[in-house]
Amino acid sequence: MAFQPGKLDEDPLLSYNVDVCPAVQMDNLDDCDSCFQVIFPQDVLRLRAETRQRAQEWMEALKTAANVVRSSEQNLQVTLRSKPKDQMDGHELRKSKRQSVTTSFLSILTTLSLERGLTAQSFKCAGCQRSIGLSNGKAKVCNYSGWYYCSSCHVDDSFLIPARIVHNWDTSKYKVSKQAKEFLEYVYEEPLIDIQQENPMLYLHAEPLAAVVRLRQRLKSLRAYLFSCRAAVAEDLRRRIFPREYLLQQIHLYSLADLQQVIEGKLAPFLGKVIKFATSHVYSCSLCSQKGFLCEICNNGEILYPFEDISTSRCESCGAVFHSECKEKSVPCPRCVRRELQKKQKSFWQRLNMDESLEEACNMFELSYQNT
Template sequence: MNMTELKEVKANLTSELAYVLKQATSEYPSGTAVSKESTQILCNTIEALFIHGLKAAFFLKKQRSSKYPEPNFWPFVCKYTHKAVLDQIAASNQIKTEVGKSRAWIRILLNENVMDNYLVVLSRDTSTLSKFYEKWAFLRDAERVNILSDYMKGLTRLTLEAPVNSYLLNTWTPTPLILSGLMSGKPARCESYFHIHNFFFVVYLYFLELVSIYSHPSMLNEGSMSLSVLDQVNSSLVSYPVQESSSLSCGANQVAIFLELDIYLSDEVLIEMLTVIPHEKGLDFQSFRCPSCRKSIGPTFASYSKCSFDEKYYCVDCFDGAGESVIPSRLIHNWDKRSRRVCKNNMIFIESIRDKAVLRIDRINPQLYEHSHALNTVKFLREKLSLSATYLLTCRKSVAEDLESRLWPKDYLYRDIHLYSFSDLLTVLSGHMESHINHLLNFTIKHIQRCLLCAQKGFICEICSSSQVIYPFQLEITTRCLECFSVYHKNCVGQNRCPKCIRRERYSQQRPIFASHCLLFDMD
C-alpha cells in the first residue's frame, strides 16, 4: 500500500466507527441494550483498529486450511490487561487460541465500558507501541486515537451484550480484515436491519453464518444469493425467498452482519435443533442444491454426500475434512451412540454448542432413565450430590467457595439433576461422568463427617430411636419425607406415613378446639 491508500484506510476506519456509534445511540432511547447487529459491527470495527498496522512478526503462521491472514495482537494487549479480565478469558472454555483471546478481550472491555480507559493507557506507551505496530498504524496516530477515545466515552452510557465465550471466536472473519486493509472486498454492513419473526428463518440464518465464516465475501456476487426453501424441522415447509430486487437482499456481505461468528440462538431454538430426529427428504426437496454453498448437486451435476445431522445432501467440497459425531437427537431419543458422518458446517455447530446445558431429560425423554442403566446411575449419584452439597453451601464461606470452584462451570450438576449438555451425555456414555460425580461425592461426604457444623445437621430416626445419625444423601438406607423433609430409615418407615406429618396434622386439628376453650375462659 502507498501512503495515500494507508490514509484512506484510516479515514474509512474512523468513519465506520462514527457510523456504528450513530446507529447504536439511535437505538438506545428504546430503553433496551444495543442490538446484536450493531454490537457485532462495533466489535468488527474495534478489531480492525487493533489489526491495522500490526507488524508482520505478530501474524500467526498461515495454516494450509486457513483462507485468511491471522494477525495476533494478544501479546500486545495482554500486557496491560487487568487480572480479572485475564481470569475471565482463561475461564472461557470455548476460547482455545490467541486470536480467540484477542476477540474475547475486545468484547469484555466493550461490555464493561472500559475500552476508553485502556486506549489512554495503550497510547501513552509509545515505546511498546513501536515494537508491535508500524509507524503508520492507527494506534500510533495520536490525533485519531484521541478521536477514537472520545467516541469510546460516548459508549459508556450504552449497554452492550457482546457474547464472549464462543468457540467460533477462535478464527478471524472477513469484515475486520477488510476494514483494516489486509483483504480486499466490501465489509458487512446492512443499512437496514432484518426484522425476523419466523423461528425457522432464524435457524436458517444461523446455518448460513457457518458458511460465511469460511467463504470469502469477494468470491460471492453481491445480491445474487437467494434463500431457498427452508425445511421446517420435523414437519412442514417454510419458504422465504429473497430476490435481487428485494429490500432484504443485502447480499452475502451484508448477511454477515448476523453471521459473523457469535451465536445468538435461544435455548428453545437449540433444544428444537438438538432433539428433533431429522428425516431424509431427497434432492428434489433441496432443489438439487447444496444447502451450504448453493452448488448444484445430483446425478447429472456434482457428486454429493448425506449429512447425518440434518439428513440433507451436501457437495463434496462441503464434506471435505468432515468428521464423525454422535447425533444428539438420536442419542436423546434412542440412546443411539453410533458415530455418523457430519458435514463441516454442522460439525462446527455441534462443537460450538456441545457444552451448552439446555437438555432436560425429565421433560424431553424421561423414559431414557429406564432404558439406560448408566444414565439412571448418574441421576442417582447427582441426587446424592445435590443433597450433600446443601450441607457445604450452608457451612463456612470458604467451604462453599471451594465446592463451587470444584463444580464450576457445571454447577447445574447438583442444582438441577436432570439438566445436561450434549458433552455431558457423551461423558455418561464413556463412564467419565459417573467417576467425576463419585469423586465429588467423596469430597462432600468426607467433609460432612469431619466438620463439626455439618455433622450436627444429621437426623435421628424417631421410629426405631437408633442413636446412629443418618443423612438425607444416604439414599441407599434412608428416605426423606417430601412434605416436612424429615429423614428415616427405609426399613423403618416402610409404607407408613411420616410420624412428624401425622403429629402436625393432629395438632392443626386440635388448635381450633384449644382456641375455643381459651375464648370461654376470657368471657368468664
C-alpha cells in the same frame, strides 16, 4: 423488550428469537431465589425478578410464548439490543449468517432429523447453495439436520447426535456436515439437554445414565450442607466441579460433553470423587455433622443424612429422613401426621368459633395422610 430507564421511545437493547430458547430455569448459583436463566444460542441471560413468585410467572410466560411460536412457526422476538444491517461490515454479516445457522441447528438439538429429499432444497447444497444431485455432483446427507450438502460442505466428519442419544440411547457417531460439526463443537460443553423434560423414561433403559443421576442427587443433597458452611468450604466445592456447577443443582441437565463422559464411563468416577470429598467434610465438620436427622419411625438414635441414599429414604412431602427398612413398613410419616394435626387443631377452634356443632368440628380429625 428491555429499554434503558426512561427511554422507551428509543431502540431496544438486544434481540433474541424466543422459538430457539431451549430452556428457562431457576438460577440458584448465588443463592438468589428470584433469579432465573433464559438460555439462547449465543448467550445465557441471567435475570432477576422482584420476588420468587414473579420469577416463576416470567418463566412460565417465556415457556408459553416459546411453545406458541414453535407451534405456529412464527418469529416472535425478545428484544434487548440490535444493530441495523446497513451498519454491519463484512465480518459482522458473516457472523450474522453463522448465528442464523446456529439458531436453526439449536432448534433441532433434541429432535430426530428427517430426510426431506433434494426437492425440498431445490437441488441446492444447504451450505453453499451449489447445485447438487443428478448430474451436478453427489449429495451427502447430514445425520444431524437431515439436510443435503455437496462434497465440499460435507467431508464425512463423525459426531455424536444428541437427539439419537436422548431418544434411543444410540451412542454411535454419525456422519455430519461441516456446519453441523462446527455447531456441535460450539455447544459441546453447554448444558442444553434436559433429560427429564425430553425423555424421562431414558433413565429406565440406560443404566449408566441412571447411575449418574443418582450420584447427582446425592451431590445436590451434599451441596446444601457445604453451601451453608464456611465460605471457603463452598468455594472448594465449586472449584472441584468448575465450570459445571449445574451438576450440583440441576440434576437432569446435561451437555453433550457430559453425555459422552457417561457413555465412556468417566462422569460417574468424577462425581464419586467430589462426593467423597463432600461426605468426608460433613462427617468431620462440627457444624455440618449437627444437621443430621433421626428416624422418627424406629427412634433408635442413629444420626441419618439425606445423601446416604442406600440406607436412607426421604419423605417426598416434608423431607424427613428415615431408614430405608423403616420406610418399607408402610408406616405414615410422623412429621406429616404432626403437621396435619396442627393444621386441623387450628381449624377446629376456628370452626367452633363459627358456631358449628362439636360433632361436625371433630369429624375433621380424620387423617388423610400418605405413607412415607
